[in-house]
Amino acid sequence: MIKSLDSKLASIRANPKCRDFIIADAKDADMAFGVRAPGPRSFLSSSGARPAQFSPEVWSRTDFGHRNLPEFLDIIREVVAQGMVDIMLMSASVNEQLSIREGLFNHSHVTPAARANDATDVWAVRHGTYLKRPAQPFRSASIDHIQCGLSECDRTSEVFPGANLGLYSVTFVNELDQDRATLEAFKAFREEAEQKKFRYFLEVFDPNVDSGIPPEKLGEFINDNILRTLAGVTEAGRPEFLKIVYHGPKLMEELAQYDPNLVVGILGGSAGTTYDAFRLIHDAQKYGARVALFGRKINNAEHQLAFIEMLRLITEGRISPEEAVRAYHGVLQAKGIPSRLPLEKDLQLTDQAMSYGGGGTATRVEIRNNPIGKTSSAPTPEKSALKTSDLAWPTLTDGRPDFERMNSVQRRAYDADRLRRRFG
Numbered sequence: 001m002i003k004s005l006d007s008k009l010a011s012i013r014a015n016p017k018c019r020d021f022i023i024a025d026a027k028d029a030d031m032a033f034g035v036r037a038p039g040p041r042s043f044l045s046s047s048g049a050r051p052a053q054f055s056p057e058v059w060s061r062t063d064f065g066h067r068n069l070p071e072f073l074d075i076i077r078e079v080v081a082q083g084m085v086d087i088m089l090m091s092a093s094v095n096e097q098l099s100i101r102e103g104l105f106n107h108s109h110v111t112p113a114a115r116a117n118d119a120t121d122v123w124a125v126r127h128g129t130y131l132k133r134p135a136q137p138f139r140s141a142s143i144d145h146i147q148c149g150l151s152e153c154d155r156t157s158e159v160f161p162g163a164n165l166g167l168y169s170v171t172f173v174n175e176l177d178q179d180r181a182t183l184e185a186f187k188a189f190r191e192e193a194e195q196k197k198f199r200y201f202l203e204v205f206d207p208n209v210d211s212g213i214p215p216e217k218l219g220e221f222i223n224d225n226i227l228r229t230l231a232g233v234t235e236a237g238r239p240e241f242l243k244i245v246y247h248g249p250k251l252m253e254e255l256a257q258y259d260p261n262l263v264v265g266i267l268g269g270s271a272g273t274t275y276d277a278f279r280l281i282h283d284a285q286k287y288g289a290r291v292a293l294f295g296r297k298i299n300n301a302e303h304q305l306a307f308i309e310m311l312r313l314i315t316e317g318r319i320s321p322e323e324a325v326r327a328y329h330g331v332l333q334a335k336g337i338p339s340r341l342p343l344e345k346d347l348q349l350t351d352q353a354m355s356y357g358g359g360g361t362a363t364r365v366e367i368r369n370n371p372i373g374k375t376s377s378a379p380t381p382e383k384s385a386l387k388t389s390d391l392a393w394p395t396l397t398d399g400r401p402d403f404e405r406m407n408s409v410q411r412r413a414y415d416a417d418r419l420r421r422r423f424g
Contacts, residue, residue, distance in 0.1 A: 116166030219247030256288025265291025
């Protein structure tokens with residue numbers, strides 16, 4: 001089956017102005033967080049709870065609060081079946097279970113991927129101090145283990161049962177010896193990947209320690225390091241796309257316009273509000289990003305499938321970030337799922353710390369003059385002027401919706417009705 005990732009990358013490179021957008025669900029947190037990686041048990045797949053042993057004199061399952069690995073795998077299976085994402089990023093061990101043993105992706109347009117390295121700035125274990133020290137390059141997984149689950153794959157064929165796409169991350173800290181060691185490890189990985197025809201995308205983290213660079217200049221430091229690094233890499237060793245922190249419109253455009261063949265993507269960072277996530281993907285796309293990889297923002301969502309569908313609707317230009325927050329809360333209400341934040345607070349924008357440790361200070365800013373965020377039940381003049389006929393979308397002779405004749409109000413009404421039917 002043709003993977004949506006491949007068709008979208010081809011389309012983006014052929015026509016940089018096309019609207020194709022790649023969404024990845026980053027379910028690789030077990031290579032960073034340990035027990036907490038599967039996320040809170042407030043959301044489980046339709047398969048429900050998986051058995052777990054908890055001694056009542058110690059604690060209860062409710063006290064524990066986190067999903068176990070089988071529950072985590074069930075959610076991945078459900079997200080893949082939904083088909084709204086293009087990439088499912090996993091650890092090497094989860095990739096072995098789902099890709100190699102189960103063949104989960106054999107008849108899906110979703111591309112499996114695995115984290116190809118786990119430098120020390122993702123070692124976010126409880127009580128550890130690794131995140132406070134400059135990131136050291138390190139790889140737990142080998143390319144062969146990702147491709148076939150063995151230390152050495154049979155290379156008489158170019159088709160492997162596992163993933164043939166990996167995430168490789170680098171962190172520049174503005175220290176010569178440290179950054180040189182990072183690039184030497186990256187060079188060794190690229191050469192091995194080229195020999196084994198293994199595709200990868202490159203994640204570039206912001207410094208995980210004080211770099212001596214003012215925060216407002218950090219994006220320039222990252223952009224220059226990316227372009228300087230890739231200038232020495234020929235096409236055979238280049239990444240499929242980038243995954244970076246979103247540093248704002250100007251710096252996104254600066255990087256995206258530099259080389260039309262360089263596909264730029266953004267990472268999601270810590271959970272934040274729902275509006276944080278929806279506004280981030282909207283703004284990043286507007287200013288040149290063509291990929292978004294969301295980990296904790298999806299994994300901590302009250303309803304992951306609804307959250308992912310909202311991301312897709314935003315990137316397709318069918319709903320605004322503010323409308324998406326309201327629609328998402330509507331889904332939660334219809335399903336009787338408590339929201340983590342009330343709607344008014346979930347429509348606030350916060351300045352997120354994008355490191356794995358999440359140790360930054362969040363500045364909370366209320367969105368002003370935002371009609372979507374108002375909770376008054378009184379109809380607005382715009383709503384009062386709408387007739388029932390305005391909300392009844394046009395259809396074709398066979399009853400299917402006629403998107404070409406829909407106006408914007410009818411399109412929103414159609415999407416809201418479809419979401420209610422899908423999730424409610």
